[in-house]
Amino acid sequence: MTERIVVVGAALLDAGRLLAARRSAPPELAGRWELPGGKVETGERPEDALVRELREELGIDAEPVERVPGEWPLRSPYVLHVWTARLRPGSAAPRPLQDHDDLRWLTPDRLWEVPWLDQDVPAVRELAARLGAGAR
Template sequence: MTEQIQVVGAAILDSLEHPARLLVARRTAPEQFAGLWEFPGGKVEAGEECEAALHRELREELGVRVRLGPELRAEAPGGWRLNERASMRVWHAEVIEGRAHPLEDHDELRWVALADLQAVLDLPWIPADFPIVQALLDSLSPQVAHARTP
């Protein structure tokens, strides 16, 4: 039996306390995912803790340090199923140092307004990430509604 690949991702928000925008990243490779949007992150290396892997990946891919918030709950303890061989755990995060730039694996980063749910959902997401996007938006809806209230 093939060992499961653990992937980690970050739902990077402009603020963990009062989120109004989400940072999304457009893939350049592999070919079947090029041009599709995703949560930045990557594979956990052997012997590496998931949170440490996420911090490493965000430094390598975006050039930023983040503060991690809560993990987005998935149905399985290993996270959201990406395919038969891989699953992804996703954390809320906020940039605390640096300005995000597409350094590896991406050609564009974009801040999207959480108040415009349809605009977020209409992005061409990697198919396996789409249920995670929906769960994220559901988890943030009370906070986003509060942020819109004058």
């Protein structure tokens, strides 16, 4: 049995809005939207990976708040764990630095206006329920 590799996704929330990031790479994912994040390195805590990935991908200083219940399969051996997160006071505004070419803050009523990556849809549904948004 292959050991699972955890990928952390950030549900970055600010004033009730969720940050979505549009992929620019790899080609098969380009143009679709996701929760930013990345792989947890060996020996790294998921919360620390989330902070590191958000710094690398978006140039921000964020803090994890809580894990969203559930895990979602990605292509084997990866599984997605999602954490809510917020910008730390004094953090720069998010900007697409790596693997993304656009960012959008989505209010709960607009969560479904972007074409999410298939593997992120169940996590976004869970977030929508938490934000009091309509399901899809």
